[in-house]
Amino acid sequence: MNHWNELIYIYPFLNTLDEETKSIIKNSLIIREFDSDYTLIYESSSCLGFSLIISGSIRVYKLSDKGREVTLYKLEKGDTCYLSMSCMLTNKHFPAFAEVIEPTVIAFIPSSIFNKYIYNTLEFQKYIFENLYTKFNNVLKVLEELAFESVDIRIAKYLLLISQKANSSKYLYLTQEKIAQELGTSREVVSRILTDFKNKGILISSRGKISILDFDKLNNIAKL
Amino acid sequence: MNHWNELIYIYPFLNTLDEETKSIIKNSLIIREFDSDYTLIYESSSCLGFSLIISGSIRVYKLSDKGREVTLYKLEKGDTCYLSMSCMLTNKHFPAFAEVIEPTVIAFIPSSIFNKYIYNTLEFQKYIFENLYTKFNNVLKVLEELAFESVDIRIAKYLLLISQKANSSKYLYLTQEKIAQELGTSREVVSRILTDFKNKGILISSRGKISILDFDKLNNIAKL
Structure with a gap:
């Protein structure tokens, strides 16, 4: 199944890359489907690359020592998973968990391709900043409710x-x-x-x- | 007082711009000093431009209807104020307040200059994403403590x-x-x-x- 057209529609920054790069990315995509309740943990070892969520829904949550949880935000079509971003870019791990709540399809771009052809593009950086800014505001809202x-x-x-x-x-x-x-x-x-x-x-x-x-x-x- | 050398040391992305742009920015900088307890509100009308914090400390907090507060994070040297970012880039207002807690010096780059010469540069986008990512993790930590x-x-x-x-x-x-x-x-x-x-x-x-x-x-x- 070819998800490329769907991907460039959902993530327009991909379409700003040159034709050769697009072709390289297209051929290196790893498409994975996840069932509900699957836990996408943050271990670097399980990181398949940079994630582009094509469909479905993922819940990102915090877990306390005593097993209590609080949902931070949902990731859906058009989002990326900051777990995989941070496992590729820094040594810090992402301080939360993520689980699939509706059957989800994710396209992964292998780290080497992502680092070489995508991370250093302006369009990608704009996308990632805007996406994170939205999540940031969601988290502020959750925090406000918890506090007040x-x-x-x-x-x-x-x-x-x-x-x-x-x-x-x-x-x-x-x-x-x-x-x-x-x-x-x-x-x-x-x-x-x-x-x-x-x-x-x-x-x-x-x-x-x-x-x-x-x-x-x-x-x-x-x-x- | 010329803060330019200090600025490019604290915000290296400024140094990646071409000489002409650097000169334009240098000549358009507005330097403002704020005393402790000054409230930097989020009204668009008061937005002087994109902010680069040179020294001091600002507290960003949420305020409830009943006057209760919770501190989200501090902004210091090397940070930017997302209040001014969002008042320039979107129509959404920033959902929090900010007040000066130690005498603070901020360099403002007027919106027109910022939009034309800075926002669309790769180095700036990398800076802003990384800076927001750090704040995002701080907020997650505050949220975790509140929840658990x-x-x-x-x-x-x-x-x-x-x-x-x-x-x-x-x-x-x-x-x-x-x-x-x-x-x-x-x-x-x-x-x-x-x-x-x-x-x-x-x-x-x-x-x-x-x-x-x-x-x-x-x-x-x-x-x-």
């Missing part, structure tokens, strides 16, 4: 967001574990707050499923 | 850090307000935890000054 908003407000917001993504459905297929991971809190805290919401007549929660009964009340909490 | 560490551990770590910077001094000149701002918590929480530390014989706290009595105990809390 109580967990009940953050859970209410998250439930509304998930409902919105599912065409305002009142049925959300979510485990307490998943909510805790997204928001950087513990399952116990999520459980306590869902029970509180239940007592207030806002929702019913069963194994892996939440049914929202009162959107107005949930909106009120999210707006506090 | 309780406030008492974070305060213990912060006190040890400040002591270390003052040659392991046992006397720290810090207000509760300042600690709260740095760590994104409220003054009340800081007060409660300092009282707890006092009761444990770890420190004595008076107006604007903390005296550490027992470094071992403080280290133990920081390591929990």
Whole structure:
């Protein structure tokens, strides 16, 4: 399967390279498909090269000693994985984890080709700066919520967001574990707050499923 | 006062420009000095151009509706202010505030000169990507602490850090307000935890000054 046309459409900087370089890159591409739940770890040994995400979705998260998680941002079509950037460019490792959350296709450009033909181009540098700047702002937003908003407000917001993504459905297929991971809190805290919401007549929660009964009340909490 | 030699030493990408461009930039520089506590806000109207920090220190922080703060990172010699970058390049405003914490000298390059001669150079793009990447990792570290560490551990770590910077001094000149701002918590929480530390014989706290009595105990809390 040839992904080249798709790639230059998603990553226009590739199209600014000269024809010979394009041909070299085209012939050296490694296309890999990853299933959901696959963990893309940051070990340099597993680095296949510079990554161009063609489709799917990857979650980048922090993991605490005690196994708690907080989601930093998602990587999708048009993004690159800073894990592989940093494993190629510096000796520092990327201080986070990444896992596939929707089946994902990534094109890898081998390090030697990337370093020789891509890294030193202006168009690539512009792309990478802009992409990182967007991620940076996402992370600032996550940080702001962690610093300033109580967990009940953050859970209410998250439930509304998930409902919105599912065409305002009142049925959300979510485990307490998943909510805790997204928001950087513990399952116990999520459980306590869902029970509180239940007592207030806002929702019913069963194994892996939440049914929202009162959107107005949930909106009120999210707006506090 | 001519800051040019200092500037090209701190920002080597300037030295890669051709002689004519260097001369244009040199003649268009606006040097401004800012006193401590001056707030560099993000209003586009006040943007003097692209900023190159020559000396001093700037604190970039988030502010909540309720007036709570959390410090994201510091900007120092060799850094640039993303506030001015984003006010020149995009319509998005930078989602944070910045204030001068040590007297600071900034060289500004007017937007028109920056856009015409600097932004489109490879060396500049490499500089800006690397600089942002470092800030990005700092922010991830702050986020990790907010998500996973309780406030008492974070305060213990912060006190040890400040002591270390003052040659392991046992006397720290810090207000509760300042600690709260740095760590994104409220003054009340800081007060409660300092009282707890006092009761444990770890420190004595008076107006604007903390005296550490027992470094071992403080280290133990920081390591929990």
